[in-house]
Amino acid sequence: MINKRDLLALASDCFEAAKEAFISTGEPVTISAIAKNLGIDRKYFYGRIKMSDATVRGKWINLGREIREFKAQAKEKKCINDSKVLDDAGKLRNALVENYALTESVEHLKEVSEQLKKNFLMAQQKVAELEAQIIEFQRQKLSQVPSAQTSIVRHLCSVISPDSFRKDADPLSMKKGWLAAMARLRSIIDTPGNKDLYITVGAPGSGKSSWCRKSIAFNKVSILFDACNLTKSDRYDFFDLLIGRPGIRIIAVVFCVSLDTLRDRNQNRVIGERLPFKKIKEMYESIEYPSHFDQLEVFDEIIMVR
Known part of the structure; x- marks a missing residue:
């Protein structure tokens, strides 16, 4: 032991x-x-x-x-x-390791950001569905009242703007905003009843939003799609959407404003909302005005706003 x-x-x-x-x-x-x-x-x-x-x-x-x-x-x-x-090579090696860790962190934040954007888009689409249900409920309620009041159904106002669905100004965010707005329009159009669909056509600063606000205040329209819609290609989606959906009139609201007026209005905007004048000029020069004689895009009515 x-x-x-x-x-x-x-x-x-x-x-x-x-x-x-x-x-x-x-x-x-x-x-x-x-x-x-x-x-x-x-x-x-x-x-x-x-x-x-x-x-x-x-x-x-x-x-x-x-x-x-x-x-x-x-x-x-x-x-x-x-x-x-710990010589220079060692310091460089450590710096690379730290940089890699930061890169991974940034990538993770990007993934989180993309997921949040997807969740936001899904939420917007859900809102569109709920709004469509509300409109349908209102139509059903109005259909039960005396016929003297049923004309109100035509004046239920729904304003749709792609800008309200996006947070950034990059091309991907703008495309997602457009798709979300079209999804909302589709859900409203699918509800029963005759409707008037107003499509604004004009460069930034031409007065589209002001006209829309006045239309909302007086309930002059049933559906209003507030966007630039400058070219026939931009407006194709609306005609494609209305195929096989009778009882819907499509009206173009064209804003005829000079380039000088657009420049002055842009300068009067707050700094964060201003666009480069070069961009406004390019958009102004790309406008393809609707015409009653056009055989491809046939509007039921064209309203000129000066």
């Missing part, structure tokens, strides 16, 4: 062996590791084991102190050596 003195000697030998291992392998020297190798309680090194011989107990405490001091010195020395070894 190993006595306390022999055990202390074994612990000292184990400490010496651990120091040599640290020099060759860098393996840290700790009280826990030495205690584990000996199969003893680490309390020996702190003098917390009852012993009849106070001298032996003191040696255990001193040995534990030596181990902790060696560990602290080794750690300090390693930090100094590490700082010396």
Whole structure:
């Protein structure tokens, strides 16, 4: 059986062996590791084991102190050596690692942003469906009142604008806004009853939004799609949507404003809402005005606003 003195000697030998291992392998020297190798309680090194011989107990405490001091010195020395070894290549390597971590973080934020945009679009589509249900409920309620009041059904006003569905001005956000607006228009058109669909045609600053607000105030229209709709290609979606849907009149509201007026109105806008004049000029010059003689896009009515 190993006595306390022999055990202390074994612990000292184990400490010496651990120091040599640290020099060759860098393996840290700790009280826990030495205690584990000996199969003893680490309390020996702190003098917390009852012993009849106070001298032996003191040696255990001193040995534990030596181990902790060696560990602290080794750690300090390693930090100094590490700082010396960290040359330009090492710094560059660390910078690349940090940059990679930041890139991953940015990519994650982009994914979160895209998901939020998808959720927003889905929410807008759900709102469109609910609005269509409300309109249908109103029509059903109105159909139950005396015939003298049924003419009100035609004047229920729904204004749709792609701008209200987007948060950014980049091409992808604008395309998503257009698709969401068309989805809302489709849900309203699918409800029973005759309807008038008004399509605004005009460059930014031509007065489309002001005309729309007045129309809302006086309930002059049943459906109003507020967008530039400058070319026949832009307006194709509306005619394609109305195929097989009788009882819907489509009216073009054309805003005839000079380029100088557009420039002045743009300058009077708040800075965040202004467009580059070059962009306004390009849009103005791209306008394809509707015509009663056109064989491809046949409007039931064309309203000119000056």
